[in-house]
Amino acid sequence: MAYPQTSFIHTSLTPDTLLGQRRQAVSANTLQYQLDVLKKTGRYDAFKLKWHPVYDRAPEVWPIPDHLFWDSDVAKWIEGACYFLQQQSMPAIAKAVDELVDMIRSAQQPDGYLNIHYTVVDPGNRFTNLKDMHELYNCGHLIEAALAHQALCRNDQLLSPICSYVDLLCKVFGPGPDQTHGYPGHPEIDLDRKFADIMELCLYNAVLTAMSTDGKKFTYVNQLASSDKDLSERDDWFTVACCPPNMLRLLGTIGGYIWTYNAMAEYRSAHIDVHLYVGAKLTFDCGSDIVELQQETNWPSSGDVEFSLRSKSAKVDIRLRIPGWAESWKITPECPDAEMKKGYLRIRSNWLEKNPDFTLSIPLKPRLLLSHPLTNQNTLTIARGPVVYCVEDVDNAWVEDHFESVLLSAECKITEEEVHDPKSGISYVALNVTKGASILDTRAFEETPFLTNDKLSKGKPLQELKFVPYYFRANRGGKGHMRVGLKKTN
Numbered sequence: 001m002a003y004p005q006t007s008f009i010h011t012s013l014t015p016d017t018l019l020g021q022r023r024q025a026v027s028a029n030t031l032q033y034q035l036d037v038l039k040k041t042g043r044y045d046a047f048k049l050k051w052h053p054v055y056d057r058a059p060e061v062w063p064i065p066d067h068l069f070w071d072s073d074v075a076k077w078i079e080g081a082c083y084f085l086q087q088q089s090m091p092a093i094a095k096a097v098d099e100l101v102d103m104i105r106s107a108q109q110p111d112g113y114l115n116i117h118y119t120v121v122d123p124g125n126r127f128t129n130l131k132d133m134h135e136l137y138n139c140g141h142l143i144e145a146a147l148a149h150q151a152l153c154r155n156d157q158l159l160s161p162i163c164s165y166v167d168l169l170c171k172v173f174g175p176g177p178d179q180t181h182g183y184p185g186h187p188e189i190d191l192d193r194k195f196a197d198i199m200e201l202c203l204y205n206a207v208l209t210a211m212s213t214d215g216k217k218f219t220y221v222n223q224l225a226s227s228d229k230d231l232s233e234r235d236d237w238f239t240v241a242c243c244p245p246n247m248l249r250l251l252g253t254i255g256g257y258i259w260t261y262n263a264m265a266e267y268r269s270a271h272i273d274v275h276l277y278v279g280a281k282l283t284f285d286c287g288s289d290i291v292e293l294q295q296e297t298n299w300p301s302s303g304d305v306e307f308s309l310r311s312k313s314a315k316v317d318i319r320l321r322i323p324g325w326a327e328s329w330k331i332t333p334e335c336p337d338a339e340m341k342k343g344y345l346r347i348r349s350n351w352l353e354k355n356p357d358f359t360l361s362i363p364l365k366p367r368l369l370l371s372h373p374l375t376n377q378n379t380l381t382i383a384r385g386p387v388v389y390c391v392e393d394v395d396n397a398w399v400e401d402h403f404e405s406v407l408l409s410a411e412c413k414i415t416e417e418e419v420h421d422p423k424s425g426i427s428y429v430a431l432n433v434t435k436g437a438s439i440l441d442t443r444a445f446e447e448t449p450f451l452t453n454d455k456l457s458k459g460k461p462l463q464e465l466k467f468v469p470y471y472f473r474a475n476r477g478g479k480g481h482m483r484v485g486l487k488k489t490n
Contacts, residue, residue, distance in 0.1 A: 004256025005144070006151065009086055011255025014279030017298070021426060022208060022215075023251045027084050030215035031093050034077055034244055037237050043070045044096075046116050047103035055121050063132055066239050071116050071138035073241050074100060075145040078158075080248025082148035101149065101158045104142070112164035114142065127172060130182045139165060144249075193343020196275040197324045199257065200386045203276070204300060208471035211247050213424035218244045224484040226402045231480030232392070232473055255280060263291070263314075271317040273344065277305045277360075286314040293318070300385045301418070301429050303362040310356065315349035320360055323386065325367070332359045366414040366431055371485060379485030380408045382431055384416075388470045389431055393481035395466035403483035405440040407459045410488065412436025419468075421476070428469050437465040438489065459489065 013020040038044040042052045046067070054067050078100055081093050108114045115135055118126045130136060139162075146162040156163075173180050210219045217234035220243055226232040237244065250257075258278050263270040265287030272282065272291075277299040283292050292310040299305060309316060322329050322345055331338060331347070333355055339346045347358075364385040371377035382389040391406070393399045399406075413435035420427045438459030473482050 004253045005148065006256070007260065008083065008253040008256035010282055010284045011258060012281050013255060014296070017279035018300070018426070019254055019278050022211070023254060025213065025215035026248060026251050027088060027090070028215070030211070030248060031081055031084060031090065033216045034248065035093065035096055038074060038077060041237070043073050044100070045103070046070045046074070047100070047107040049107050049116070049120050051120065060239055064134075065117060065121070068117055068134055069138065069240055069242060072134075072141040073245060075138070075141035076245035076249055078145040079141070079148040080245055080252045082145070082152040083249070083252025086152050097149070104158065105161050108161045108164065112168035114139070114161065114165045127180060127182075136169070139169065191273060191319070191342060191344055193321055193324060196321050197343075200276055200323070204386045205388045205470050207247075207250060209473060210243060213426060213475050218247070226480055226482045232482035233480050234474055258282070259293070268313055269315045269349070271319065273319045275321050286311070289314040291316060300364070300387050301427065303364040303385065305360045306357070307360065308357050309352055316352060317349050318347045318352065319344040320347065323362065325383075325385070326362045327365070328363060330361045332361065366416070368410060370488070377485065378488050380410065380488045381485045382414065382467055384429065384431065388484060389467040390470045390473055390482050390484045391465060391467055391486070392473055392478060394476045394478040395468065399481050402481045403486065405442055405459075406462075406465070406483070406486050407438045407440055407489035408433070408486040409436035409490070424475060426472065428472055431467040433465040433467070434463070437462040440487070
């Protein structure tokens, strides 16, 4: 079984693809930007165990001190940095990793304990509030950082002290009469399409929209509609900054999420499960053979994915995820023996030996998503492939109310437009509604609150309403007006 945190190193992304560009933004800007923030806010030096003024501050969210996650903020940055350093040289980043590792080692207590808050601020109350005070959560991220560091540096400089901390936890927690019984309350979760569908939905919408195209601004909550009090925009940083370093960790290992593989050298065989369609190449050993699988695609703008499999002697099976939203799909050349199971299309080695180069085509057509009927929202959202769309004032300058009064018909006409943004270098497919969008005249409410549905459903027609991918929102200025779901009209 291949895990993303270790298998990503076997994947190289095509630079000019959407995910390739986001990953480049992280290596070019985000790593150094976040390092500067760690230093500016006191997190970087926190493992020196000196008193910091923030420790005197009343918690913004009781009972959790504002500095409680500094351990994990640092650990997640180390982890993300180590992933990127495995694939490219960045001397300044590498130096900071070394310095942080030295500080963490020096902060460890004689019994192996390692936590800033309970060492400096409240040393007498270790393990007394697992639910709120996140000791095991912080430890978990230190463990992940140590594993990433060991994979990069091939030494135990960080792994050794973290293992000592884990040894302490094994003594403290357990079923024995003299042990503490407790867990932090963070639940965890086979080959089934529905899981990868959700992963892709979150990746292209919740994840990519959480960071600006230059990699220097972030969101904590991904709003689906703006308001005067909550504009569509991003922030430089957060007091509880769990989100920004997660971008490093995920994009640093994104190659491991594209596909998983299993090489059985003794049988000279392997299988590859393709979960995401991305311009990338996978390379791994199968005994004395080297297996390569290349994807060439402009997904999610285009639904055509060209595959090239190279293997001298190993027999390779490939399983391709066919998304649940796909109305149809096609393999070229035709593969009559392909089998579908739980949303994955299995292509056997005997066909691949004759057809190592093949294409998967999945039509990407705009579609309307209806809100769950029990929410009483009665909205329509436009999606295309895995990408959810939104409207912004940048493209619809007339808006004054965050699109709250805009109506959309289920019979609307949608056209596609290829757009290239010169500032970010990102290309995407914009969607234009040229028929079926209207604006509700809310002045009728000034006369009487008792309006019938037929009057509410009729609005002034709009000549055009332009939509952009939700992941691209809040990158081009504007007034901060944005909305995903629009009121459904008859």
